[in-house]
Amino acid sequence: MEPATPLMNDETETLSRMTPVEAFLATPASNVRSETPQDPEHQYLWRCFPDHVWSQRVRDTSSWVWDFGYDIQNLNGSRRWVCKRCIQNKSPRPRSFAEKGIQNANAHLFKGHGIWAPAEATKSAAQRKAEKMKTKDQRSIADVMKLDTRLPREQEIANSLVKSFDRKHFQRLLLEWIIEENHSFSICEQGRLRQIFEYLNPLVKITDASITRKTIRHRILSAYESHKGKVIAALKQSSGLIHVSFDGWKSGNRHSLYGIACFFRDENSQPRKLVLGVPELRTRHFGHNIAAEILDVLDAYGIQDRIGYFTLDNTESNNKAMEVIGGELGFVGSTRRGRCFGHTLNLSAKALLFGHNVEAFEEQRSDQLTYLLRSIQRSEFEMSSDPRIKARKPLDLIIDNDTRWLSQLYMIRRALTLRPFVEQLVLKHRQQWEQDNRSRRTGNLRKSAKEPQICLEENQLTTNDWDVLDHLARLLGFYEDAVKTLEGDGQQRRRKRGWVGSYGNVWEVIQGFEFLLEVLEDYKKLASEIPDAEHFRININLGWEKLNKYYSRLDETPIYYTALALHPAFRWGYFENEWKDNAEWVTKAKQMVREVWEREYRHLQIVRNSVADEPVAKRQRKYYNPFQAYCERTRTVSGCIVVGGWGQ
Template sequence: MDSFDEEDAASTPPPPSELSTSSASTKYAPSRFPDYEAWTIDKFERFPGFTICHDPSRERTWWWQFGFRMKDNRSQPHKIVWICERCFLRNRLKTTHYVFIASTAGGIVRHLSREHKVVPPSRQRTGPVSGNGGAQRNLLDMLHADPTNPRDQSLLSNLHSLFDPAVNQLLLLDWLTYHNLPFNLVNSERFRRLLLYNNPSLQEEQIPSDRTLVNLLTNEYNRARGPVHVLLQKARSMIHFTFDGWTSRQNASFLGINAHFVDRDWKQWRILLALPALRNRHTGAALADEVADTICAFGLQDRIGYYTLDNATNNDTAMEALAAEFDFDKDERRIRCAPHFLNLAVRAMMYGSKRDNFDELLAHWGDKDFMTEEDEQRQLSDAINELGTDDDFGTPSMEEDLELETAPEQSQDQCQVPEIINAEKVDKYRKFGPFGKLHNIGIALRMNSQLLEDFYEAQRQTAPTEPVLAWVQNVCTRWQSDEAMASRALLKRSAVNRMLSIIEERWVSQGGKEQDRPAILKENLSLEEWKVVATVQKILQPFKVASKQLQGEGISGKRSTSGGFDEYFQVVEMLLDHLELAVQGVIIEENDDHIMEEVHLFDDMDAKTRKLLKIYIKLGWKKLNDYYGKLTSTAYVAAVVFHPCKKWRTLEQLWNQLPSRQTSEWRKTYEGNLTRVWEEKYKDMAHEVACNAVSASESNSALDYIERRLAFSRSLVRPDSQERQSKRRKQSATLPVQDELDQYLSEPPVDNIAYKVDPIAWWRDVGAQLREDGDTTQVPPATPYRGHGSVPSFVE
């Protein structure tokens, strides 16, 4: 860049490696600023009413390196002015010749060009990436176009017209918000250089600042509220909600409120309606106020469906407040987040109760070997039951229970470290058995670089040809991180044992004083404890599959599994059956050919280890069974019954094959509730239904893991149970058809893979057929669709 003769060296920009790292810097941002110390008292006398207001974050344009930023306090409002540094230092008499209002950039540029021969950087002929960091390319130079040639002029004009700066800003905003990136990223000099290099049609002044993007985000939200309001009001289904807390990296708390529904075109939607900041305590009443305000803002008071929430106590209070305000049954409209109570069940199995530990349970259980398996099971159940009512182990608060942005297997090496590590917390985890010890080992490795190097050296000694891997640390809110920690520990078991040996040898060589004994040596796992870790690792695999099956936004086609609400019963029943077999020492594993086979767990285990494992399993079963008993809403059954490929047959298969949990009251209760909802809301709207002529034969050609696992269990059920199920189907098939609901239920489930993964498509096709028959108003009575994670929705 050209500069003043006397100050050529002073104004020469530094090389790229020395460019300003200010978050507000840009491609042509000043690499230097004028010397403000030159403003002595006598200088101020020449500019009465002027004060210095130097702010590098506001001085991003190239010409600020040639002038002072001052405030003229004589005017109202106060004006920001630019004073030419060169003219100022030369004591030019007429200040009006070199003092310009900062917003009049044209005058400043003309002054620098005429008086000092300084031109804007964009007019200089530089390479693709010049020494001063410039990266903007010119279309004229890129295309080697002749500006005097009409054809080239037309080409350049068309290229410029194809680029819309407003759309560019929206895409930039979408990228930042989607990936939760800081808005001040756009102020990065290197980022702006990248944009300018990739798009020659983009001018530097068209790149928005962080403040511009914040304002644009607010404007976009306000603009979208109108169309979203119309879309919600015209929805075919009721509007269902999920809300949960979220904490930013700056520890700011927000409440995300999502709506889930089916529109008039049978398309499923999940929309973030609001993200209010939570500045006070996260009480249930405070959460309910925010949700109620959002519901009223969109006029949804009469279209409220179901709420899917986790099991925090403040959500219980929030549901009570919302039910009182909008007049609905809080128990009926409350849906429990399946992945959340699966997390609680697994953590109960891995760490037990927050009041008791496994050594105490073993002591309560007794040490004698029981003569029969039945006696042992009875004694185990008594020991577990005498724990009394226990709150959820480590139930996360809203601040702690954060959704991870990546899957557990993608973030295994980037787990959080507790902020405070003390002896009390370490002792607490050690009481939780081998998994608590693995947790403490990870903490020690994170806190001491020498121990971490010992772990790496132990890996190199025990397995020279294998890669050296980092330790995987668990986090308090996700059991998958515990499973990942155990997997890595088992993989590097020899290295862990060798590391502890190295540490002990070093301690002994330094004197072996008890007060100097490294604390990590207390975390040494015995042979029996390693067996427990390996066995529990096998037991956790179906939970891992179930968690993945329930993941997703609930919209078919986006992934292989979409977290269908109709899968709740099947998943929980499969896991309960899995734990009931595991406590007997047997699990069912699937080989590479998708063939199920039994695997024995307790072979080569002593009595104490076997008892310890049964305590682990029984605690997990107890927690899962407790939450299974809370699935009382009619919506749970309706989601299965109104799935055209499942209906009552799926539930009968589940309940008939598991007599230990079967009760005749289950179907009667659910069926009565379902009929009551039908008669109160839909029967008067009913018209004749013509079901699709789709083959109803049972097919196993497209079973997922959960279904294959349940089918294997059914094959082990006594024949009389299957015979009862067959008779019940025949009896139900002979019932007289009374209305639309009876006709729908009298038809066998359809056998169509497309409808299995997208039940909404079946109801849509039925509606299309009804319209062909002349009925344009009929809507299926209660169509489940797959909501976010596990959100139920009914087309009403």
């Protein structure tokens, strides 16, 4: 790619007349054609205009708008101007105009991208109107504050006010606030918010410091590009492989986005994580489309040859994506594909609660019932003589949420907390319904009255139902322990025993499965003691089957077995103890670990680092939940020594 041509004198003069925001937006892209066919902007240009080629122009393009547009022609030789900004932003319908209607490009650049025409050039009607309004509204701080600058004291006040306002700093603070609070970019254009800013400091309006949603987008992209080099340098200095996780979601304005994060050890061997990109998937979510976006991001950071393992959710499209990614990067995709433990446990929890037909349970919520439930709680609190109870605020029922792991557990816990109020809610709602549907003449219920769902006998929770909910809350509490231990928050904390990370550890995944399968086996026995708990017993089996299904799939990714076998506190002793009734499982695991060693690590050079002369910190034998207690219990007393034959 040829270097961009420097600004000419007339371009420099043009930019000097603009505000910083206008200058930022109006810097023209290079009008160079000799870029490689792989240039993404040119690829998108030809995708939008497939029957066009570069213009073989014979006349001069003296108009300034050609600096901001592509010059192309169709098979008949008719020239068109295509907006570069639209192509750069990948607009679904990039604006283009015929050569004879080039004045329309002038208006589009101003209205669509905030690019002002040079002073000596022909201006669009919209720009002329904006300039007229700007001149009309232009006032100095002295005018606004009613200061007489002929008086030294008041002149000093005016100068002090001007110096105290940093336009760029104001815009930076506004930009950071919008990003940190996850506001819509359009919030900066709200008239009421701008009035507040101008009331607090008139210089916001005087210096034209307000920004637009398009400015925000451009500045974010600019900041991303400016910091990209630092990220590339940090990844280059990292030791070992770089691991990747990605997932997709749809934004409120219906953009399909994929978040891509990487996990690695820095030059000091401390675990780190970084977000690499949030590309938009403009095509259908097929595996090969997802893979193309991921590969583009990895290529942009130059880390294709250092990729380790992927952690993804269980959607089928990710299987195909990993197959394509592996094919491009030179490995078998399934062997590098880890599965999100939280997502797996969430699937098992849903099977445990809802059986096979999870989607049949719809989310329903009545505002009328919500207000009634709050009223019942308030009445109860107000009758108490305890000031602490009187000060309590009513609680709402929690509804299942697909974006939060184990949200069903929090729903059940809240229901158990509100049990006395829920039972009153049913009675009061029935009374209210009967009162509203009685005939004034006869006093009887109208025949057309339809009994509310909440009042139907089959929808009432019996004492046994509440007991089952209590057991489910306890059971799902074990799921919560495993998820919280394994998900971590990515933060490093200094403790007496050294740096302690809160990342989930790959060797704990097998332990998590074994722990929960063991818990479910115990609850199978407990279910036999619960009266009329057939549904409970069946769904425990369904939860167990779902968990075991994904446990079996760990065979596709041998690194899980490798990590646990190489852990000095577990080694092969863990497998031999936990799988003592399945010797063939241990043999198969040893074979998979050896294959990982031969394929990935045997050829690597061993680097011996100097060890600081510090005493090894004692490991605190503490655990904070039953899963951690299980991990502690399964540590082998005398680990199986791995020599030659992998612990045989």
